[in-house]
Amino acid sequence: MTVLDSRTEAPVSEPVTDADGPFSGASDALTGVAAPTMSTVEDLGAGRGPSWLDGWLAAHGGDVVAWRRRVHAHPELSRHEHATTRFLVETLTEAGLRPRILPGGTGLVCDIGSGSPCVALRADIDALPLTEATGLPFASTRPGVSHACGHDAHTTALLGAALALANAPALPGRVRLLFQPAEEVMPGGALDVIAAGGLDGVDRIFGLHCDPRLEVGRVGTRIGAITSASDLLELRLTSPGGHTSRPHLTADLVHALGTVITGLPALLSRRVDPRSGTVLVWGQVQAGEAPNAVPQDGVLRGTLRTGDRDCWTGLEPLVKELVNALLLPTGVGFEWHHQRGVPPVVNDRESTHLLRDAVRAALGEDALAGTQQSSGGEDFGWYLEHVPGSFARLGVWPGHGPKKDLHQPTFDLDERALLVGVRVLVHAALTALTGEPSAS
Numbered sequence: 001m002t003v004l005d006s007r008t009e010a011p012v013s014e015p016v017t018d019a020d021g022p023f024s025g026a027s028d029a030l031t032g033v034a035a036p037t038m039s040t041v042e043d044l045g046a047g048r049g050p051s052w053l054d055g056w057l058a059a060h061g062g063d064v065v066a067w068r069r070r071v072h073a074h075p076e077l078s079r080h081e082h083a084t085t086r087f088l089v090e091t092l093t094e095a096g097l098r099p100r101i102l103p104g105g106t107g108l109v110c111d112i113g114s115g116s117p118c119v120a121l122r123a124d125i126d127a128l129p130l131t132e133a134t135g136l137p138f139a140s141t142r143p144g145v146s147h148a149c150g151h152d153a154h155t156t157a158l159l160g161a162a163l164a165l166a167n168a169p170a171l172p173g174r175v176r177l178l179f180q181p182a183e184e185v186m187p188g189g190a191l192d193v194i195a196a197g198g199l200d201g202v203d204r205i206f207g208l209h210c211d212p213r214l215e216v217g218r219v220g221t222r223i224g225a226i227t228s229a230s231d232l233l234e235l236r237l238t239s240p241g242g243h244t245s246r247p248h249l250t251a252d253l254v255h256a257l258g259t260v261i262t263g264l265p266a267l268l269s270r271r272v273d274p275r276s277g278t279v280l281v282w283g284q285v286q287a288g289e290a291p292n293a294v295p296q297d298g299v300l301r302g303t304l305r306t307g308d309r310d311c312w313t314g315l316e317p318l319v320k321e322l323v324n325a326l327l328l329p330t331g332v333g334f335e336w337h338h339q340r341g342v343p344p345v346v347n348d349r350e351s352t353h354l355l356r357d358a359v360r361a362a363l364g365e366d367a368l369a370g371t372q373q374s375s376g377g378e379d380f381g382w383y384l385e386h387v388p389g390s391f392a393r394l395g396v397w398p399g400h401g402p403k404k405d406l407h408q409p410t411f412d413l414d415e416r417a418l419l420v421g422v423r424v425l426v427h428a429a430l431t432a433l434t435g436e437p438s439a440s
Contacts (some may be wrong), residue, residue: 031408041065042416044217045363045423053426057162064418067091068156069138075127075145075152078182078189078295081106084125084155088179091159095166099177102196107181109198112162113171114268119432120198120205120387121425122190122380123158124151124183133409148411150210150396155179155419157208157394164426173283173433176202186232186341188379194386204351205389206428207380208421211371212403214395219359219424220371221392223352227345228277230314230377231304235260235323237287238333241296249259253298254287260300262286263326264319271318277307278315279375305375309344316340343381348388351432355390358427361437363420368427369395394421 030234041061046054057064076084085106092099092110099110107125111118132139132146140146147153162177183191193199214220237257242250265280272278280302287298304319306312316338323336359367371393380391396413397403404411431437 004417041419043419044416045420048364048423049170049364050430052168053164053423055165058161060160060163061419064156064160064422065415067159068152068415068418071152071155072136072147073141074145075147076106076125077129077141077143077145078126079106081102081125082144082183085179085181086153088125088159092162092177095163097162097166102181102192104181104192107193108177108179109193109196110162110177110179111174112165112177113174115173116201117203117433118174118176118201119429120178120202120383120389121158121161121429122178122180122205122207122383123154124180124189125155126151126182126184126189128184128407130407131409134412137410146409148408149184149406150411150413151183153210153394153396153413153418153421154208156232157418158425160418160422161425161429164422165429167188167219172430173434174201175429175433176251178205183379186230186339186377188342188382190379190382194382199383199386200290202387204354204432205383205387206351206355206425206432207383207389207391208394209378210396210406210413210417211393212397212405212411212413214369214371214393215397215399216417217363217397217420218249218369218395219363219392219420220365220369220395221347221352221356221359221390222371222373223345223347224372225307225309225373226391226393227378227381228279228305228307228373228375229309229344230341231301231312231315233280233302233304233319234337234339235300236335236337237298237300237327238281238295239296242294244292244294249251250294251333253295256327256330256332256334257285257287257298258299259326259330260323264322266275267322267326268319272306272311272315272324275308276311277373277375279305284390305377306339307344307373307375309346312343334365342377342379343385345378345381345391346384347390348384350438351388351390354431354435355392355428357437358431359392359424361431362423362427369393392424394424
């Protein structure tokens, strides 16, 4: 989920680079380390076909798990996914595919098959600035960086789907792989993919995201909004400062901060339709050092989320109006920054029906689960501004023990979900290309 406010501009207007393009400065940590050997891994969809998919997973299911562990041990932050990109390029190239690196140097696009229609499958490849605390033998080797959101699973599930599809006797069209960088920063690496032509010629798009509340072997789908828009807010205040015994001779900066902290959410609740699911929560406030001194500066930061696309478009001017009204009587100086983040992910009805058919074909009727709209943000929404598609939740909870939430140092997943992800993505592509469930 998108949580950070950092973005380095990438030259997205340049043509996409071929697979043998620049890797200067990329770490060899991923490509230079032997993958751990995996003897067996349970395939929850074994025997449901197609036969070439069953055969590929029987032979390479252990490889998929090994890939995930390798990527997990060597996480990379947004727009620094050089070793991850190199690993993906080399693996895809060895399979006879021709991946193209995005202009920013990380992430890639790769087509399988030819002609039309064209269906895109997307995975995000970046990690979080979070220290891992799982104690796993393949835990992150990079202090302060970890795959605590499951992007390592997304990456390897799509890589497995790619190699399985490349092994298919024939495809009724074209499948485009989008290995996307920088999902964890606003406004998201999806915009880089789009700017580089990643959606050109694409008719429909699908994606999966780990869900630690859903049992492995199940997939949560939803028609309509499944995530929310997410913006970042920052307020910087200034005051002449002074003694707390004489607040009337200065501008009381802490009082002004408190006015916004409590007043802005309250006012928004009366100016925005409550059915929109609009939520403003402050996550950081800083001001002052001494209890008897009015500070000269302070900062307040938080996130503003809404589940309604139309509401999102009008929030920025409304919030600015309310902040001005709240602070005008206080006499403090202020700068208000409202950074638009990502739109809601709004699943297309037809695409979601196709995805549900794919889940049934891949795993059976019992694998289907409903899911609620989340207040979290996800830049997959940018793709759905351009083409129809559907985004689903991949169950990763083993069915016993605690449900370890995303974006936590202890997050982990049941690795059987990796092969479930491969099957669902392959069937999603086949079902969307033919307009009907893939034959077993």
